[in-house]
Amino acid sequence: xxxxxxxxxxxxxxxxxxxxxxxxxxxxxxxxxxxxxxxxxxxxxxxxxxxxxxxxxxxxxxxxxxxxxxxxxxxxxxxxxxxxxxxxxxxxxxxxxxxxxxxxxxxxxxxxxxxxxxxxxxxxxxxxxxxxxxxxxxxxxxxxxxxxxxxxxxxxxxxxxxxxxxxxxxxxxxxxxxxxxxxxxxxxxxxxxxxxxxxxxxxxxxxxxxxxxxxxxxxxxxxxxxxxxxxxxxxxxxxxxxxxxxxxxxxxxxxxxxxxxxxxxxxxxxxxxxxxxxxxxxxxxxxxxxxxxxxxxxxxxxxxxxxxxxxxxxxxxxxxxxxxxxx
Amino acid sequence: xxxxxxxxxxxxxxxxxxxxxxxxxxxxxxxxxxxxxxxxxxxxxxxxxxxxxxxxxxxxxxxxxxxxxxxxxxxxxxxxxxxxxxxxxxxxxxxxxxxxxxxxxxxxxxxxxxxxxxxxxxxxxxxxxxxxxxxxxxxxxxxxxxxxxxxxxxxxxxxxxxxxxxxxxxxxxxxxxxxxxxxxxxxxxxxxxxxxxxxxxxxxxxxxxxxxxxxxxxxxxxxxxxxxxxxxxxxxxxxxxxxxxxxxxxxxxxxxxxxxxxxxxxxxxxxxxxxxxxxxxxxxxxxxxxxxxxxxxxxxxxxxxxxx
Numbered sequence: 052x053x054x055x056x057x058x059x060x061x062x063x064x065x066x067x068x069x070x071x072x073x074x075x076x077x078x079x080x081x082x083x084x085x086x087x088x089x090x091x092x093x094x095x096x097x098x099x100x101x102x103x104x105x106x107x108x109x110x111x112x113x114x115x116x117x118x119x120x121x122x123x124x125x126x127x128x129x130x131x132x133x134x135x136x137x138x139x140x141x142x143x144x145x146x147x148x149x150x151x152x153x154x155x156x157x158x159x160x161x162x163x164x165x166x167x168x169x170x171x172x173x174x175x176x177x178x179x180x181x182x183x184x185x186x187x188x189x190x191x192x193x194x195x196x197x198x199x200x201x202x203x204x205x206x207x208x209x210x211x212x213x214x215x216x217x218x219x220x221x222x223x224x225x226x227x228x229x230x231x232x233x234x235x236x237x238x239x240x241x242x243x244x245x246x247x248x249x250x251x252x253x254x255x256x257x258x259x260x261x262x263x264x265x266x267x268x269x270x271x272x273x274x275x276x277x278x279x280x281x282x283x284x285x286x287x288x289x290x291x292x293x294x295x296x297x298x299x300x301x302x303x304x305x306x307x308x309x310x311x312x313x314x315x316x317x318x319x320x321x322x323x324x325x326x327x328x329x330x331x332x333x334x335x336x337x338x339x340x341x342x343x344x345x346x347x348x349x350x351x352x353x354x355x356x357x358x359x360x361x362x363x364x365x366x367x368x369x370x371x372x373x374x375x376x377x378x
Numbered sequence: 379x380x381x382x383x384x385x386x387x388x389x390x391x392x393x394x395x396x397x398x399x400x401x402x403x404x405x406x407x408x409x410x411x412x413x414x415x416x417x418x419x420x421x422x423x424x425x426x427x428x429x430x431x432x433x434x435x436x437x438x439x440x441x442x443x444x445x446x447x448x449x450x451x452x453x454x455x456x457x458x459x460x461x462x463x464x465x466x467x468x469x470x471x472x473x474x475x476x477x478x479x480x481x482x483x484x485x486x487x488x489x490x491x492x493x494x495x496x497x498x499x500x501x502x503x504x505x506x507x508x509x510x511x512x513x514x515x516x517x518x519x520x521x522x523x524x525x526x527x528x529x530x531x532x533x534x535x536x537x538x539x540x541x542x543x544x545x546x547x548x549x550x551x552x553x554x555x556x557x558x559x560x561x562x563x564x565x566x567x568x569x570x571x572x573x574x575x576x577x578x579x580x581x582x583x584x585x586x587x588x589x590x591x592x593x594x595x596x597x598x599x600x601x602x603x604x605x606x607x608x609x610x611x612x613x614x615x616x617x618x619x620x621x622x623x624x625x626x627x628x629x630x631x632x633x634x635x636x637x638x639x640x641x642x643x644x645x646x647x648x649x650x651x652x653x654x655x656x657x658x659x660x661x662x663x664x665x666x667x668x669x670x671x672x673x674x675x676x677x678x679x680x681x682x683x684x685x686x
Contacts, residue, residue, distance in 0.1 A: 083508070085502075085506065085587075086502040086505075086506035086508040086511070087502075087508065089498040089499060089501055089502035089506075089590070090498065090499045090502045090503075091498075092494075092495045092498055092499070092555075093496075093498065093555055093560055094514065096495065096551075096554055096555035097517065097518070097521065097555055097557075099551075100529070100533065100551065100552040100555060101524065101529065101555070103532075103536065104528075104532035105528060105532070107535065107536060108528055108529075108531065108532040111532065171421070172422060172425050175418050175419075175421060175422045176422070178415065178418060180413060180414060180415035180418070181414070181418045181419050182414050182419045183419060183422060183423055183426070184422070187422045187423060187425065187426040189668070189669070189672065190426035190429050191425055191429045192668075192677060193429055193430070193668070194429055195611065196611060196661065196664035196665055196667075196668055197433075197664070198614065198615035198616075198632070198633050198660070199615060199617060200615075200617050200634075200636060201660055201661055202432070204640060204653060204657050205432035205433075205435065205436050205657060208435075208439065208650075209432060209435060211448075213448040213449075214447070214452055215452070216435075216452045216453065219452065247428070247429065247432070250429075255677050255678065255680060255681055256680075256681040259678040260681075262678070262683075263683065294681075300523070304525055307525070308526065308527050310527075310617075310618055311617045311618065314617075314637070315637055315640065318640055318643065318644040319640075319644070329527075330527050330618075333527060334622075337531045337534075338622070343531065343535060346531055347531060347532065350527050350528045350531055351528060353527055353528070354524070354525050354527065354528040358523070
């Protein structure tokens with residue numbers, strides 16, 4: 052399972068010689084203990100703010116509150132073992148299922164469109180015959196610096212019929228004006244915010260990988276008479292597959308956890324229930340409903356489902372690429 | 379699961395193998411006239427305009443007075459920018475600027491601490507071979523993939539146990555460790571700190587700490603700036619954690635503050651102009667920052683690219 056994560060680059064032949072033969076035994080001791088001092092802050096923070104909360108969430112998910120008598124006074128409420136009870140009720144919860152389906156639909160739009168655009172723009176940035184590249188690179192990256200909440204505010208107003216330029220254009224053209232924040236169009240409206248916000252960063256990741264490719268490969272293809280388009284499709288894209296997988300993985304995780312944008316759009320419309328996304332459901336269970344045990348079970352289910360989904364998709368994409376390479 | 383992920387992350391950390399020959403025009407052989415590719419250029423410019431659209435809109439909308447917002451054409455500038463800013467500043471004794479200051483504090487201090495922690499851990503992973511190294515790195519990678527959803531609720535409950543909810547610390551502390559920052563720190567240390575120099579330092583009798591401070595940190599500097607920016611933006615953009623942890627709006631960061639303002643706007647539409655003006659003023663600093671630093675700092679560093 053665990054692969055040795057060797058360095059990305061071992062340019063100095065460090066592998067075999069971690070440190071020079073120590074001049075004295077104290078140096079050796081120091082060099083031996085030094086790495087532990089350096090990783091100590093990260094390790095402590097990880098234990099406190101990652102491991103402990105995860106463990107606590109899992110513990111909570113297997114417990115429930117039992118109330119004695121009228122539930123008054125100290126000790127009237129005790130936490131008792133609940134077994135899988137919280138899990139069965141989480142999985143049977145129709146609100147959770149509905150929110151999961153909504154977000155799967157939303158993710159099915161966001162991830163392909165966002166990564167498709169990111170790859171497309173990265174390839175354009177990598178092409179010498181395209182003008183205005185540095186301007187476009189900065190402009191497309193700009194939304195990265197805009198918080199999700201503010202992005203949702205900006206787009207939210209642009210979706211309001213009285214403000215929206217889309218409605219203005221539709222009105223001028225005499226076409227019917229859809230409510231962008233309800234029903235089917237809501238998915239597009241919500242997806243648009245995520246695509247707008249996420250394309251730039253993914254573009255930079257893919258573009259960086261493209262620039263890292265050795266130019267000899269293109270030269271050979273060019274000499275063989277390949278067009279820019281053919282080089283992009285046959286040479287460049289297959290060579291940046293690892294970056295695509297990486298961006299894909301992160302995009303899925305981020306998409307399934309969507310919270311800020313629907314939460315922000317909610318006050319602007321009646322079309323978004325307070326359990327629109329699974330994370331909103333966890334939030335409302337825990338803080339509005341006050342049932343932290345059920346919320347923890349739901350959170351654990353979501354985390355597991357996220358991993359399961361991303362690794363399944365990763366598998367499929369890996370198989371595809373291996374087959375492609377074998378042709 | 380980390381075993382599956384780590385090789386991917388490794389392969390995808392890309393530009394370390396970049397050859398110097400990638401510089402445009404150097405390896406292209408005999409120069410030949412290059413035509414502008416019209417269609418791709420158009421596509422790229424359209425993409426850029428799409429990304430600028432909401433920013434352009436908020437720039438215009440913030441100039442509109444209350445009655446102009448919903449009545450005049452969207453992209454027609456209004457007359458009320460200074461009034462709006464004045465009104466926003468006056469709103470509840472200038473709480474907006476308080477939110478701004480809080481955001482700067484959370485993101486600035488959090489980013490700085492995060493950079494230190496990442497630099498330490500990344501340096502240790504790159505330079506030393508020690509027992510538990512693989513395990514530590516794999517755990518960090520698992521942390522990169524860990525969805526915040528499973529963290530947020532128990533983090534709140536644990537903070538409540540420690541009586542720390544609704545404090546600055548409750549928002550700052552959980553964000554100090556960034557597994558992605560540690561990952562970047564390792565890549566930058568591996569690429570920038572030659573082992574020969576570390577060993578030379580040891581020969582000269584310098585301690586490990588001194589070697590780190592005097593040799594490694596200066597060489598890792600561009601990478602450390604990147605980690606700082608990455609974390610600064612991540613914390614600046616964060617909403618879920620402060621939203622859960624904080625009740626007192628004096629401690630809100632910008633994102634949570636604007637959200638509550640927008641929520642109140644549903645019953646008091648007059649607040650909408652404040653929200654819009656606030657949104658504009660909130661994105662200006664970061665955009666200015668990126669425009670300013672892009673002269674001497676490359677975006678590519680964010681994805682772990684290292685020049686050879």
